[in-house]
Amino acid sequence: MLDLSCLESVAVTGASGFIGTHLVRALVEGGCRPVMLTRSTAKALATHDHALECARIDLADRDSIRETLSRVSPATILHLAGTRGHHDPRGASVACMEGNLDTTVRLLDAAMNTRIRRLVIIGSAEEYGNQRGPLDETMPLLASSDYGISKVKATSHALEMHQTRGCPVVVVRPFSVYGPRQPSNMFVAEAIESAVNNIPFAMSRGDQKRDLIFIDDVVRGLIAAACAPGVEGQVINLGTGRAHRLRDVAERIWQMTGSQAALLIGSRPAREEELYDTWADNSLARRLLDWAPTVDLEIGLKLTIDFARKEGVSKARLCQAM
Numbered sequence: 001m002l003d004l005s006c007l008e009s010v011a012v013t014g015a016s017g018f019i020g021t022h023l024v025r026a027l028v029e030g031g032c033r034p035v036m037l038t039r040s041t042a043k044a045l046a047t048h049d050h051a052l053e054c055a056r057i058d059l060a061d062r063d064s065i066r067e068t069l070s071r072v073s074p075a076t077i078l079h080l081a082g083t084r085g086h087h088d089p090r091g092a093s094v095a096c097m098e099g100n101l102d103t104t105v106r107l108l109d110a111a112m113n114t115r116i117r118r119l120v121i122i123g124s125a126e127e128y129g130n131q132r133g134p135l136d137e138t139m140p141l142l143a144s145s146d147y148g149i150s151k152v153k154a155t156s157h158a159l160e161m162h163q164t165r166g167c168p169v170v171v172v173r174p175f176s177v178y179g180p181r182q183p184s185n186m187f188v189a190e191a192i193e194s195a196v197n198n199i200p201f202a203m204s205r206g207d208q209k210r211d212l213i214f215i216d217d218v219v220r221g222l223i224a225a226a227c228a229p230g231v232e233g234q235v236i237n238l239g240t241g242r243a244h245r246l247r248d249v250a251e252r253i254w255q256m257t258g259s260q261a262a263l264l265i266g267s268r269p270a271r272e273e274e275l276y277d278t279w280a281d282n283s284l285a286r287r288l289l290d291w292a293p294t295v296d297l298e299i300g301l302k303l304t305i306d307f308a309r310k311e312g313v314s315k316a317r318l319c320q321a322m
Helices: 018-029 041-047 062-072 092-111 146-165 187-196 215-227 246-257 283-289 297-321
Strands: 010-013 035-038 054-056 076-079 118-122 169-174 176-178 201-203 212-214 235-238 263-265
Touching: 010 018, 018 215, 035 062, 054 062, 062 092, 076 092, 076 215, 092 118, 092 146, 118 146, 118 215, 146 169, 169 215, 176 187, 176 215, 187 201, 187 246, 187 297, 201 246, 212 215, 212 297, 215 235, 215 283, 235 283, 246 263, 246 297
Parallel strands: 010 035, 010 076, 035 054, 076 118, 118 169, 169 235, 176 212, 201 263
Antiparallel strands: none
């Protein structure tokens, strides 16, 4: 069990998202009672089994943020809320700047008027863009995707706030996170869902490599970043330090599931932002956070496949009961 004695009071944005759901569960299991900062309290409460406090916050509204933080007064904030801008009618660029940069700027500014001890914000490996790995935190940021660019700007603002106003912020930069409850439009989740349901899976040639990190390891890294002394103003990678070809990952999923569906490698083109490799240098996390990944790809895939199968059985039973 994680040692959470360092956390007095903690609030989480994005608590109903993929990473947020796992983080809140880990905090509760460790004895914390996190406050979920959310625009939709009904959605946040429906996501979690535990009776937790929800505080309504609109990250697009500066006054809403100030009022909520003043009332909740958390010592630690883990800011996971964000967007990739898919399907937003305004376009991905506008959506990402508003949902990732502007919200972070408002939250950091409001937090400085509270008793905040530590503010952890989540970055992305996409900030590095197309560079030869392993990718370390000293490298230039060459993001090309709308999401990556917005994250670069949010990171830059956070570090500036630390330098100019002493904001106790830490930026955690996860690589390719996967695991149970991941949205089905992400590669590993989509491949596993197709495999266990015997649905043909169309993918690119899959020559691009990804540093795939299991959700539990990311959650441990986030909590370590919230607790470790003297890491304010740091940007810290969370990755395994190994890169896997996506076609190899898909083929392994097919072997592990025994799926009879067609695995259609090379049947669709890759998006431009998918063409390069990602591979983390995680030495800074090991040194500053005393953190290391513990779940290798084989075990992580098995856990995710097992969950997908159980979820499928539960849905089938629910449909039969209706």
